[in-house]
Amino acid sequence: MTSALQKNRPGAAFPFDNSYVGLPPHFFAAQAPTAVAEPWLIKLNEALAAELGLDVETLRRDGAAIFSGNLVPEGAEPLAMAYAGHQFGGFSPQLGDGRAILLGEVVDRSGKRYDIQLKGAGPTPFSRRGDGRAAIGPVLREYIISEAMFALGIPATRALAAVTTGEPVYREEVLPGAVFTRVAASHIRVGTFQYFAARGDTDGVRALADYVIDRHYPALKEAENPYLALFDAVCERQAALIARWLHVGFIHGVMNTDNMTVSGETIDFGPCAFMDAYDPATVFSSIDQHGRYAYANQPGIGQWNLARLGETLLSLIDAEPDSAVDKANVVIKSYGERFQAHWLAGMREKIGLAREEDSDLDLVQALLSLMQAQGADFTLTFRRLSDLAGDDAAEPEFAASFREPDACGAWLTQWRERLSRDPQTASERAIAMRGVNPAFIPRNHRVEQAIKAAVEDGDFSLFEALLSVLSKPYDDQPGFAAYREPPKPSERVLATFCGT
Numbered sequence: 001m002t003s004a005l006q007k008n009r010p011g012a013a014f015p016f017d018n019s020y021v022g023l024p025p026h027f028f029a030a031q032a033p034t035a036v037a038e039p040w041l042i043k044l045n046e047a048l049a050a051e052l053g054l055d056v057e058t059l060r061r062d063g064a065a066i067f068s069g070n071l072v073p074e075g076a077e078p079l080a081m082a083y084a085g086h087q088f089g090g091f092s093p094q095l096g097d098g099r100a101i102l103l104g105e106v107v108d109r110s111g112k113r114y115d116i117q118l119k120g121a122g123p124t125p126f127s128r129r130g131d132g133r134a135a136i137g138p139v140l141r142e143y144i145i146s147e148a149m150f151a152l153g154i155p156a157t158r159a160l161a162a163v164t165t166g167e168p169v170y171r172e173e174v175l176p177g178a179v180f181t182r183v184a185a186s187h188i189r190v191g192t193f194q195y196f197a198a199r200g201d202t203d204g205v206r207a208l209a210d211y212v213i214d215r216h217y218p219a220l221k222e223a224e225n226p227y228l229a230l231f232d233a234v235c236e237r238q239a240a241l242i243a244r245w246l247h248v249g250f251i252h253g254v255m256n257t258d259n260m261t262v263s264g265e266t267i268d269f270g271p272c273a274f275m276d277a278y279d280p281a282t283v284f285s286s287i288d289q290h291g292r293y294a295y296a297n298q299p300g301i302g303q304w305n306l307a308r309l310g311e312t313l314l315s316l317i318d319a320e321p322d323s324a325v326d327k328a329n330v331v332i333k334s335y336g337e338r339f340q341a342h343w344l345a346g347m348r349e350k351i352g353l354a355r356e357e358d359s360d361l362d363l364v365q366a367l368l369s370l371m372q373a374q375g376a377d378f379t380l381t382f383r384r385l386s387d388l389a390g391d392d393a394a395e396p397e398f399a400a401s402f403r404e405p406d407a408c409g410a411w412l413t414q415w416r417e418r419l420s421r422d423p424q425t426a427s428e429r430a431i432a433m434r435g436v437n438p439a440f441i442p443r444n445h446r447v448e449q450a451i452k453a454a455v456e457d458g459d460f461s462l463f464e465a466l467l468s469v470l471s472k473p474y475d476d477q478p479g480f481a482a483y484r485e486p487p488k489p490s491e492r493v494l495a496t497f498c499g500t
Contacts, residue, residue, distance in 0.1 A: 117181070
């Protein structure tokens with residue numbers, strides 16, 4: 001049992017190269033993790049550790065202590081970041097890392113900089129009377145979903161490790177405690193900018209913007225107006241990111257401004273879920289009582305959040321207020337067109353179109369309307385369409401996606417007529433479609449089954465199996481065909497929870 005925090009023990013090999021700690025002191029609070037009773041390593045992402053240039057052997061040996069916060073590795077400069085945020089439309093001027101501690105940064109083998117952060121590592125000055133801890137369920141959920149997003153090719157934070165703490169956490173019930181180690185291009189959010197802007201701290205906003213440009217958008221330093229160019233670049237990345245969420249049926253569930261990174265990564269997987277039957281009004285999050293963050297609302301919420309970012313940058317964009325607003329409005333108004341372009345390009349790929357035609361949007365919308373009316377599973381329908389693109393014999397299976405199999409006949413006629421004007425062979429088209437239409441997603445019921453087994457029985461075999469399947473989402477994996485299937489009525493997950 002580790003009874004006290006151990007610091008700077010030799011052999012904890014993280015090649016830290018910390019930069020955020022060099023910003024002004026009011027950007028963060030220095031904060032060491034709080035030691036736990038009996039840490040146990042659930043999972044180490046050895047492939048990611050190797051990519052980051054970490055000492056895998058050391059992490060195998062000391063990982064439980066390091067990733068629980070009991071052992072702070074040499075070179076770490078742990079801190080809790082300050083930020084604000086709009087939460088379900090209401091502004092909170094001070095949020096910050098209430099249960100997360102940034103150990104430091106490493107530069108990976110390709111020269112990219114990443115944060116190493118512990119979630120559930122104890123209270124910080126931003127905890128707001130919380131215990132700073134995490135339960136095992138949310139930790140496993142974030143591990144599964146973040147690695148699934150990575151395998152799907154969607155920008156997201158990554159999972160480096162998960163540990164149990166040997167201590168309970170108290171929520172609606174008593175649950176086993178755990179700590180999650182997250183890797184991100186950075187943890188700077190729209191809400192980080194809002195924190196300084198809300199205080200009238202223009203120097204703070206400028207210092208943060210300069211840091212973001214240096215770290216994420218270095219080419220913009222040569223732009224005529226670097227801060228306007230920064231706003232434009234963040235808008236572009238978010239438009240592309242949210243389009244990709246929609247392509248796989250992902251619903252974030254809590255798109256507050258403190259959960260939107262300026263790097264363009266998906267972050268914070270609390271009440272998120274993947275849609276089963278297609279319905280644009282789908283909501284899973286138990287705290288989203290009015291559907292603010294429903295599946296189809298995500299693009300608009302993205303634009304709303306970005307407008308809040310633009311407000312923080314106005315004084316940097318132009319010293320003349322009206323001119324600054326005009327320039328920022330041009331960027332924010334372009335977001336809708338950008339999102340639509342990214343979304344439609346991805347949907348063309350999903351239905352096998354290699355060239356653009358004006359009628360493509362109508363063809364896509366017709367399929368989505370049919371899927372909604374017929375209760376078709378989002379993921380399975382597109383995967384079966386990929387099979388049909390390469391073999392007409394797969395039509396009965398595709399038709400079985402709909403309550404009334406004959407209902408898809410008219411759409412298939414239009415689709416085949418459209419394909420006849422594209423240059424791809426059937427084989428080429430099917431291969432391309434299988435590369436964008438996953439066979440496997442983190443089905444909500446499968447995630448919940450894995451969590452339940454871990455929480456109630458200490459059994460992590462379902463967690464491991466699910467991670468294995470989701471690491472190759474575009475492969476058929478016949479031995480795991482059951483993981484492709486939608487939930488039975490008795491297995492349906494109707495609500496997901498934040499877990500804080």
